[in-house]
Amino acid sequence: MNTKQFKLFTMSSVLVLALLGISQIAGADDEIQMIFKAGDLSLQKWLLADKPPVPKHNYPSHERIELGKKLFFDPRISRDGNMSCATCHSPMFGWGDGLPLGVGYKGKILGRASPVVTNTAYNSIQMWDGRKRDLEDQATGPMEASVEMNTDMHAITKLFSNSGYKKLFDKAYPGEKVGPATAAKAIASFEWTILSNDSPFDNWVRGDETAMTKQQINGFKLFVDSDKGNCSVCHSAPNFTDNGFHNVGLKAYGEKNPDMGRYVQKPIRVLKGAFKTPTLRDITLSAPYFHNGEASTLMQVMDHYNKGGVTKKDLSPNIKEIKLDKQESEDIVAFMQALTTPPVPFDLPILPLD
Amino acid sequence: MKYMNILIALSLFLFSNTGFAEEHTVGQKNKAFSVKQIKIKKGDVIHFENQDPFFHNVYSLSDSTTFDLGSFPKGESKSVTFNTPGTIPVECAIHPNMYMEVIVE
Ligand SMILES: [Cu+2]
Numbered sequence: 287m288n289t290k291q292f293k294l295f296t297m298s299s300v301l302v303l304a305l306l307g308i309s310q311i312a313g314a315d316d317e318i319q320m321i322f323k324a325g326d327l328s329l330q331k332w333l334l335a336d337k338p339p340v341p342k343h344n345y346p347s348h349e350r351i352e353l354g355k356k357l358f359f360d361p362r363i364s365r366d367g368n369m370s371c372a373t374c375h376s377p378m379f380g381w382g383d384g385l386p387l388g389v390g391y392k393g394k395i396l397g398r399a400s401p402v403v404t405n406t407a408y409n410s411i412q413m414w415d416g417r418k419r420d421l422e423d424q425a426t427g428p429m430e431a432s433v434e435m436n437t438d439m440h441a442i443t444k445l446f447s448n449s450g451y452k453k454l455f456d457k458a459y460p461g462e463k464v465g466p467a468t469a470a471k472a473i474a475s476f477e478w479t480i481l482s483n484d485s486p487f488d489n490w491v492r493g494d495e496t497a498m499t500k501q502q503i504n505g506f507k508l509f510v511d512s513d514k515g516n517c518s519v520c521h522s523a524p525n526f527t528d529n530g531f532h533n534v535g536l537k538a539y540g541e542k543n544p545d546m547g548r549y550v551q552k553p554i555r556v557l558k559g560a561f562k563t564p565t566l567r568d569i570t571l572s573a574p575y576f577h578n579g580e581a582s583t584l585m586q587v588m589d590h591y592n593k594g595g596v597t598k599k600d601l602s603p604n605i606k607e608i609k610l611d612k613q614e615s616e617d618i619v620a621f622m623q624a625l626t627t628p629p630v631p632f633d634l635p636i637l638p639l640d
Numbered sequence: 641m642k643y644m645n646i647l648i649a650l651s652l653f654l655f656s657n658t659g660f661a662e663e664h665t666v667g668q669k670n671k672a673f674s675v676k677q678i679k680i681k682k683g684d685v686i687h688f689e690n691q692d693p694f695f696h697n698v699y700s701l702s703d704s705t706t707f708d709l710g711s712f713p714k715g716e717s718k719s720v721t722f723n724t725p726g727t728i729p730v731e732c733a734i735h736p737n738m739y740m741e742v743i744v745e
Contacts, residue, residue: 410737512693519694528671530735554733556697556711603695603711 322507325493331523332491334483338407344422346475349458354476356454356635357469363442364435365391371428371473374400377632380571381480386579391436397545399579402572405565407478410529414561414577415548421477425470439466450638482567482627490624498624505621508614515591515618519604520563526625531560532602535595538578545578558600570626584622588615665689665717666740668696668732673740681745682725689717697733704728705744 320328340346357363361370369391374383381402383389388396398414412418418427429437446455446464455464455472462468487506489497498506508514509521522528531548538544539559548557561577575581581590590596592615594607610618661683667674669691680686688698690712699708704724711734712718722728722744732738 416736528735529737530671532734548733552701552733554697554699554708557733560734603713 320510322503324490324495324497329491333488334405334408334481334524336483338405338478338481341420341422341474341478344471344474346478347458349454350472350475351479352635353451353454353458354472354474356451356637357473358476359635360445360637362445362637363429363437363469365438365441366436369435371425374428374434375403377629380404380568380629382572384573386574388434390434391432394433396433398577399574401564401577402568403477404480404482404568405525406480407474408525409527409565411562415551416531416562417551421474422471425473425477426466429466437466442466442469448638448640450640454638482565482625484627485567486624486626487621488627499620501617501620502624503621505617505619505624508610508618509621514608514610514614516604516606516608517591517618521566526566527563530563531557532563532604533557533559533561533600534576534590534605535597535601536576536578536590537580537596539599540597547577555600556602559597560602566622567625568627569622571629584619585615588619661685661721663687667691668698668738671732671735672738673730675740677741677743679743679745680722683721683723684744685719685721686742687717687719690714695734696738698730699733700728700730702726702728708733 318328320326322329344350358371358375361368361373363370374388375381376383381404383400386399388398388400390396401414406412406421410419412420412424418424428434429439429442443465445451446469452464455462455468458472459468486497486502490503510518512519518526520528520530520532533539533547536559544559546559548560548562551557569575569584573582573584575584575587581587588610591605591608592610595601595605662681663685664678664680665687666678667689671692678686688709690696691714693714695711695713697709697711698718698720700706704726705720705722705728707720709718709720722742725744728742728744730740730742
């Protein structure tokens with residue numbers, strides 16, 4: 287080999303090595319190798335559809351969405367006339383309430399945190415323990431719950447028959463009985479519009495190279511790498527949830543009489559202390575974290591996973607000590623920050639008075 | 641003649657035992673069972689095999705056949721013998737969208 291040949295040889299081997307170096311990490315969620323390049327085909331599964339699936343028996347028409355929006359923000363639905371759905375699911379707190387645990391009727395502290403309603407219409411199961419199938423089914427729950435809105439069903443049927451609401455109900459659901467069940471359907475139509483699907487991450491997946499920083503791209507790699515973060519095993523594409531239930535080893539599960547979560551609904555051993563995997567979209571808008579708010583920051587969430595959870599009893603077999611270093615943990619946090627769709631101003635509705 | 645009797649008795653015994661139990665394999669891949677429905681004979685065995693790089697569970701809380709196979713990782717399988725005829729819903733508790741039916745004839 288002369289020097290020229292040798293140079294060529296080294297150059298080509300560097301090229302080959304560089305090509306191999308386009309880190310192809312086997313995604314934890316399937317075997318297709320992901321290529322971490324803006325717009326790459328292998329990443330497209332992370333994009334959400336523009337709109338969630340349309341519910342079969344409740345088409346979200348404009349009239350229904352508008353009615354549902356008013357109902358969602360109307361505190362008169364609660365017995366004391368002071369609490370709307372938006373009290374606990376507020377656009378000011380990324381459609382959550384910014385509290386570790388929800389606060390219900392007469393200031394009673396609830397057992398669990400108010401989850402965000404963002405992107406719930408993309409999900410196939412509702413509530414931390416999955417006890418509700420869909421949003422139509424869900425919405426009467428908080429009204430009926432004595433610890434939440436504690437609604438007087440007789441009184442709200444009266445409220446809905448004031449001339450303003452009556453007109454809106456008749457337009458949205460012609461021929462259907464005005465009452466809590468119809469109201470629940472309208473609220474579900476409104477929730478169908480509360481979406482986060484246009485984050486810097488989405489733009490990067492669509493092909494904008496500048497949408498994410500180098501650190502955020504690295505964070506994404508670590509997030510899906512089964513030997514590193516292993517996060518996408520549960521926070522899977524495209525809504526960062528597997529619609530599944532896991533015990534992630536929260537501190538609270540080690541206390542006396544812990545919340546058994548999904549196990550109460552389905553008495554199967556793997557479900558002891560298991561809760562639904564929440565979406566991570568818009569995650570920067572909804573601290574504190576976990577179903578009891580026991581982590582205040584995303585870095586604390588990383589500390590939790592680095593240790594493989596605090597309480598090891600009944601721990602999900604998918605949780606292990608991932609032991610990432612500080613830099614790697616910060617990279618994953620930076621990546622999660624890229625999952626927030628920049629909020630746009632939100633117009634509050636004017637409510638019908640009579 | 642004596643032999644003949646034994647042979648007849650033996651074959652009667654074998655055939656009355658509903659012949660031979662068949663074995664079937666159902667995979668768990670991409671958070672779904674590889675079949676939505678499977679028809680089997682009474683006494684047949686199904687091996688549930690996890691082909692995903694994370695844990696799955698398999699259980700049924702049906703009246704006739706109740707079982708909970710716990711959770712197991714990729715490459716492992718667990719088996720159930722179905723002895724009661726009927727339609728038996730089988731699910732993964734971790735991922736409730738994973739649902740299939742075993743029809744035992
Ligand atoms: Cu599963």
